[in-house]
Amino acid sequence: MQTEVLIVGAGPAGIAAAKAASRNAQVTLLDDNPRPGGQIWRNRKDLDLPPGIHWLPSTGITGVMGEKTLLVEGHVLHFEKLILATGARELxxxxxxxxxxxxxxxxxxxxxxxxxxxxxxxxxxxxxxxxxxxxxxxxxxxxxxxxxxxxxxxxxxxxxxxxxxxxxxxxxxxxxxxxxxxxxxxxxxxxxxxxxxxxxxxxxxxxxxxxxxxxxxxxxxxxGLVPNLELALQLGCKVDQGFIQVDDTCKTSVRDVYAAGEVTGIGGLDKALLEGEIAGLAATGQPIPKLVPRLQKTQSFVRKLRQSFALRKEVLERARPDTVICRCEDVQLSQLEGHSGWRSAKLHTRLGMGGCQGRTCGPICQTLLGFDAPQSRPPVFATPLKNLLLEEQP
Ligand SMILES: Cc1cc2nc3c(=O)[nH]c(=O)nc-3n(C[C@H](O)[C@H](O)[C@H](O)COP(=O)(O)OP(=O)(O)OC[C@H]3O[C@@H](n4cnc5c(N)ncnc54)[C@H](O)[C@@H]3O)c2cc1C
The missing domain is CATH 3.50.50.60 (FAD/NAD(P)-binding domain)
Structure with a gap:
C-alpha cells in the first residue's frame, strides 16, 4: 500500500494532523484502537474523521522495514511523509x-x-x-x-x-x-x-x-505520563530529555518525519491539537506562520507542568527489596541491585521479557534506578507470527 501522508495515532494530535493534511494530500490515518480518539476522546461516539482520508482502525505498526517503509501487521506500507502522533502512556x-x-x-x-x-x-x-x-x-x-x-x-x-x-x-x-x-x-x-x-x-x-x-x-x-517513543527510536529520530526533538514546523531530525502531541512533550489537549495542525500543514507544504507564536506558549506550559508535578524523593523510595518491579516476570527490586543499566539487568534477570516488553517496567527502572531506556526493536508491540510473514505481492 502506498500513501502520501501516513499518520500513526488517531488521538487529538493525529486527528488534527489528518484534518490539516487532507486539504492538500492523500492521507492514511491508523491507530491500534478500534475507534479514533486516543486517550482523552476514547470511545467518544460523536467523533468525525475528515472526509476522504483512509482510516485503518485496530492497526498497529509492527516495525520499520527500510526507507519510508513500515511493516503494518502483515502488510507493507510506503509513505512519502510520516507524522508520529503516538501519544503517551501512564507511569x-x-x-x-x-x-x-x-x-x-x-x-x-x-x-x-x-x-x-x-x-x-x-x-x-x-x-x-x-x-x-x-x-x-x-x-x-x-x-x-x-x-x-x-x-x-x-x-x-x-x-x-x-x-x-x-x-x-x-x-x-x-x-x-x-x-x-x-x-x-x-x-x-x-x-x-x-x-x-x-x-x-x-x-x-x-x-x-x-x-x-x-x-x-x-x-x-x-x-505522570511517558511518551510512546518506540517507533520514533526505530526510525532514528533524535530524542531530547525523553521526548522527540522537533523544530517549529514539528519536523523531526529524520527527513520527512514529523511528530506532534504528547510524544514531543507532555502538554495536554491544546498542545496536541496545535502541533497536529502544524505537522499536517507543514508535511503537505501549506503555510503555518500564524501558528508558531502559539506553539511557544504551549512549550512554556510544558515546562511549568513538568516543574509543578516533579516527583518527590519519598515517592521514588517506597519500593522495598521484595517489591515486584517487573509485573510480567515477577522481578523484584532486590534482583536488580548491582546492575548498572537496563541491558545488564535484563541479561541476568527476566526484567522486561514479558508481555509488555518493558513498556511498563522500563520507565519504572529509568525513574527509580536511573537505568537507560530499553532499546526499541521490531516488533513495536507483541504481534502474532503471521504478521511477520509477508504475503507475496502479485
Ligand atoms: C491513560 C491516559 C488518560 C488520559 N486522560 C486524559 C483526560 O481525561 N483529559 C486530558 O485532558 N488528558 C488526558 N490525558 C492526556 C492526553 O494524553 C492528552 O490530553 C491528549 O490525548 C494527547 O493527545 P495525543 O494525540 O498526543 O495522544 P493520544 O491521545 O495518546 O493518542 C495517541 C494514539 O496513538 C496510538 N498509538 C500509539 N502507538 C501506536 C502504534 N505504534 N501503532 C498504532 N497506534 C499507536 C495510541 O493507541 C493512541 O490512540 C490522558 C493520558 C493518558 C496516558
Whole structure:
C-alpha cells in the first residue's frame, strides 16, 4: 500500500494532523484502537474523521522495514511523509502492595470506565501526580463512585506555576467539578503502601505529614505520563530529555518525519491539537506562520507542568527489596541491585521479557534506578507470527 501522508495515532494530535493534511494530500490515518480518539476522546461516539482520508482502525505498526517503509501487521506500507502522533502512556511507580487486585493505573481506571466498567457505589482513592488525577476523579464521580480522596504528591507551593499557567477555560472546567469533589483534592499527599488478604482492603497514606489508613475498594494511581517513543527510536529520530526533538514546523531530525502531541512533550489537549495542525500543514507544504507564536506558549506550559508535578524523593523510595518491579516476570527490586543499566539487568534477570516488553517496567527502572531506556526493536508491540510473514505481492 502506498500513501502520501501516513499518520500513526488517531488521538487529538493525529486527528488534527489528518484534518490539516487532507486539504492538500492523500492521507492514511491508523491507530491500534478500534475507534479514533486516543486517550482523552476514547470511545467518544460523536467523533468525525475528515472526509476522504483512509482510516485503518485496530492497526498497529509492527516495525520499520527500510526507507519510508513500515511493516503494518502483515502488510507493507510506503509513505512519502510520516507524522508520529503516538501519544503517551501512564507511569505507575511501584510501592508495597501495588500488584494487589483492586490497585489499578489512574488512566487504566478511566479507560475501563469509558469502556463500561461499573464503579457505582465503589469507594475509590485516586493518587499520584498530575492533572489526570482530577479527570479520573470527575469521571468516577459522574459514574456513581464515591471518591474518598484525590492525593497529589506535589506540595501546594510547587503547584503554583501550573495553576498560574492555566487558561480561564481550564479553570472554569475545574470549578465545574464542584466543591464536594474539589475538597477531596489534597496536595502534599501520597500512598505509602496498599494491603489486603487477597485483594485491596486498605491504603496507608502520608497526608500532609500525617500517616492515615483508608479502607476502599479501588486505588487508582498515576505518577505522570511517558511518551510512546518506540517507533520514533526505530526510525532514528533524535530524542531530547525523553521526548522527540522537533523544530517549529514539528519536523523531526529524520527527513520527512514529523511528530506532534504528547510524544514531543507532555502538554495536554491544546498542545496536541496545535502541533497536529502544524505537522499536517507543514508535511503537505501549506503555510503555518500564524501558528508558531502559539506553539511557544504551549512549550512554556510544558515546562511549568513538568516543574509543578516533579516527583518527590519519598515517592521514588517506597519500593522495598521484595517489591515486584517487573509485573510480567515477577522481578523484584532486590534482583536488580548491582546492575548498572537496563541491558545488564535484563541479561541476568527476566526484567522486561514479558508481555509488555518493558513498556511498563522500563520507565519504572529509568525513574527509580536511573537505568537507560530499553532499546526499541521490531516488533513495536507483541504481534502474532503471521504478521511477520509477508504475503507475496502479485
Ligand atoms: C491513560 C491516559 C488518560 C488520559 N486522560 C486524559 C483526560 O481525561 N483529559 C486530558 O485532558 N488528558 C488526558 N490525558 C492526556 C492526553 O494524553 C492528552 O490530553 C491528549 O490525548 C494527547 O493527545 P495525543 O494525540 O498526543 O495522544 P493520544 O491521545 O495518546 O493518542 C495517541 C494514539 O496513538 C496510538 N498509538 C500509539 N502507538 C501506536 C502504534 N505504534 N501503532 C498504532 N497506534 C499507536 C495510541 O493507541 C493512541 O490512540 C490522558 C493520558 C493518558 C496516558
Amino acid at each position: 505507575f511507580l511501584p510501592f508495597p502492595g501495588w500488584t494487589l487486585p483492586g490497585v489499578v493505573g489512574a488512566g487504566g481506571l478511566q479507560a475501563m470506565i469509558k469502556s463500561g466498567l461499573d464503579v457505582h457505589g465503589k469507594q475509590v482513592v485516586i493518587a499520584g501526580s498530575g492533572p489526570l488525577l482530577l479527570a479520573v476523579a470527575e469521571l468516577a464521580h459522574q459514574k456513581g463512585a464515591q471518591v474518598l480522596h484525590i492525593l497529589e504528591q506535589a506540595p501546594r507551593s510547587q503547584l503554583l506555576p501550573f495553576l498560574q499557567a492555566l487558561s480561564a477555560g481550564k479553570l472554569l472546567q475545574a470549578a465545574r467539578m464542584g466543591p464536594a469533589l474539589l475538597s477531596r483534592y489534597v496536595p502534599d499527599a501520597y500512598v505509602l503502601h496498599a494491603s489486603g488478604a487477597h485483594k485491596l482492603e486498605t491504603v496507608t497514606c502520608q497526608i500532609q505529614g500525617k500517616t492515615l489508613q483508608i479502607s476502599c475498594d479501588l486505588l487508582a494511581v498515576g505518577d
